[in-house]
Amino acid sequence: MAAHTTAPGVDLPLPKPRTKGTSRAPGEKSLVASPTTWIVWAGVAAFFIYLLGILISVIVDSLGRPWFDSWLPENATTDWYTGAWERFGMAQVIGVTLTVAISVIVLSVLIGVPAAYLLARRSFPFKRILTLLFLLPVLMPPITYGIPLATVMYNFGLGRSLLAVILVNLVPSVPFVIMTMTPFIEQINPTIENAARMSGANMRMVFQKILLPLLVPGILAAAVLVLVRTVGMFELTYLVSGPGSDTLVVAIYRAMTASGGGEARQLVSSMAVVYTVTMMVILIIALRYVSPTQLVARVKESRED
Amino acid sequence: MSAPAVGRGKRAQTTRSTASLRHRLAERGVDKSLLMLVPAIIFAIALFVYPFSYGVGLTFQPSLATQDQWGAGIWSNYVAFFRDPFVFDSIYLTMRLALPVALFNVLVSIPVAFKLRHRFRGKKALTILLVLPITLGTVLTAQGMLIFAGRQGWLNRFLVSTGLVDEPLTLVNNYWGVLFSLIISGFPFAFLLISSYLSGIDPSIEAAAKTMGADWKQRFRRIILPLLAPGLATTFILTFVLAFSVFPSARLVGDASGETRVMALMAYRSFGELNDYPMASTIAVMMGLVELVVIALVLLWRASMFKGSTGGKG
């Protein structure tokens, strides 16, 4: 039973007798009664079983053949990997993916951080309109601006080029950097900049010696988040990429939907595993710098963690 | 050593009139440092404002094929959109997926987030596991579902061999496949967001309600829910946008020409397969509008729920 600490003399309904206390901090009474606890845990468990099932079956699929009407494939093999590697030019696809990701990170940081600084620190005419303009791409479905943008790019002869893929990925990334960096800069005490000026530092020195070092963790977090998003971005990349500029996700999608029923399932699975492993590596690196919550939105991690 | 330049008074005197204009502008926040905004403004105009306006303009320049079929004139793309049941029905088909998914994600996240809001062992591992599907993305989830939940997959194998079902269930290549895939990628997202909104509510507020004799139902309905409402609205909107514009799963684990013919798919079809850019832009713009309507409704709900602040989170 969870300890029940309230002010003496206050008449409180006691917790339901059937409440089985899981290991809760004293003084914290569960808000939801007990049967729901089990339902919640069962639901979470089912979700994870489904999730792991998906992951493991892809891995098993990519390592075995043939696998039709049985629990497990008959033989283990790594042929699918070598096959996929050659057939889809994986080395090149991974190269493209990394080039795109790194270019997008560098560009969106260079464009987004100065803007975020001004939005965080200053007020100026039309600030609200500009803020809205910078954030609009995040609020819209990617396709809504993606299709017109892709049309313009084809008109300019940029279609299927690496540059087009980089530019199209900038559209959600720059607002994202602005969104992540603005609150980060806001929490840096502005009087620190004043203190530096009073110590005799001019604006350039304030930036170089004081702001930049303080911004590094924020920039790192933003960069990692942009990396995760860009590598995983399908919708926009697919609109403008072509052979030679496909990123990994798009290459997998094309393999799955290739005319004639798609490539052999195991080939796709092995590509999927390569992608998953890449993502995991990025994720592990990412989680060293950012909290899981930040991966989905610019919400600060709660204090209790 | 500290004899800084004070000998600039003279120059300042002679340039006084311009200095005062510069000063007045600086009062309004206009000075040289605003140049730092230039790259971002160029970016926004070149990659967003211009293409988007161009796309909207394009919707009024229907292709000849569209004009042949739906009548000449600048509106014929829109006529086609509303008259062609193949296209128009996609609004309904999209909503039928996106709304239940967004609702499910938000409503289920609330009790789960409540259950998991206290510190416990393995919480960090659990959160990391939850992040997984977000990074996997829809394409990968689709591939996994085809294998795991297909007719020959482990799931059906398990259900049949334990006798829970007689026939393998059809869980992919239909409505349910897409629904599950959207939940898998959307639920963790919603959960993480709502957890962090929840942690943004000062626990002492709830404690205060407790000392005033409110039971957990009252506390939830009268205290937590109104405080959480803005967060719930935001989460709903974000998961809705996610589910609304997703299309790989509709194609890969759904029935792309039938019950999961979502708007995004129609836009891609016009763009990539038919090369009818004006029609593609029209569908894209209509997607934006439909989403706008849903967001407006959610914001109305939110406004009716709450007039205050959770304390600056999110």
Add this chain to the structure above:
Amino acid sequence: MAIAASKFESLELRNVGRSFGGANALVDLNLTVRAGEFIALLGPSGCGKSTALNCLAGLLPLTHGEIRIDGERVDTVAAERRGFGMVFQNYALFPHLTVEKNIAFGLQMRSVAKPEIKRRVAEALALVKLEQHAKKLPGQLSGGQQQRVAIARAVVLEPRLVLMDEPLSNLDAKLRLEMRTEIRRLHQSLGLTTIYVTHDQEEALSMADRLVVLREGRVQQVGTPEELHNAPVNWHVADFMGYRNLIDLEVTAVNGDAVVVEGRGLTLRGTAVERATVGDTVRVAIRPEDLVVVSPSVPVRGGNSTTATVSVVEYHGREFAVGVITPGGQALHVRSDFPPAIGTAVELTASPERVRAYPAELVDPSTLSVEERELEEVRR
């Protein structure tokens, strides 16, 4: 002592003003500061004292007036080139630099030679007694230590002028007293010209050579601590300087500046600050320390005697702070050397020169600052 202030003869502020989009935050500040002086800018929050300091520092441009040092204008010089040192309310230490590097920062900006930097940083650290914390980051220090680093960082530059913006307001009461002495010691030993902003009248009175009291952006009074303590020029200053009893009474007799005031069940002899005539309503200001309960050891002063009923008694060390209510329903703060029982009637006295009668201009509550309005509400 190697660290010493570089000198100037006088710092002159002429009609300095600052407005924010039409609202005046500071109006016509005129002040001449002599080298080595310790000046406190004092006032409730929102009175313009921080604005004045930031204008002086160059962090805010002036909208009116000019600032001169020995006749040369400095208000057109950028903040980083004025050669002033500044200590901020929230310390504003660079969180990514060690204590040592925080202090050295300004010297590096001035391209001082490395060995010289080393020597001066060591001296500054010794000055604030933080030698053993040199390699720590600001986050590892306590509030008081952080504030000492901030002070060392400002004085190591041997500034012509040190500006302090409520440097003690984030510290707890005990530390604040110690740091007060510390700052005063540094000021006296280094001969630093200091301008110190605070809202704490006690702090200002105990530290400064001269005080400037501001209210709503306007200077109310400039003077030595004694002048301000004993002779505030208007009731706003009196209110701010600790004259907690502010009562509107009617003048019933005048003899030179000696007046008799009556009302709310009170009759008091007092001193008119400005000319008063019989029938005027004046605002009478009395410090709680000056209005005392008559007891065997406290005789009636200057023929002033009035009775009231005890409502609250607080123990204040050697004496008791007593809340009383006059027959006319006016609540008063008084002192007593014994604890009177609640509900009993006591006799009060105050010497007439400590009962100050100010012209009571009619107050429109909307012109009062938030703090003043709050005080008004509590008083009622």
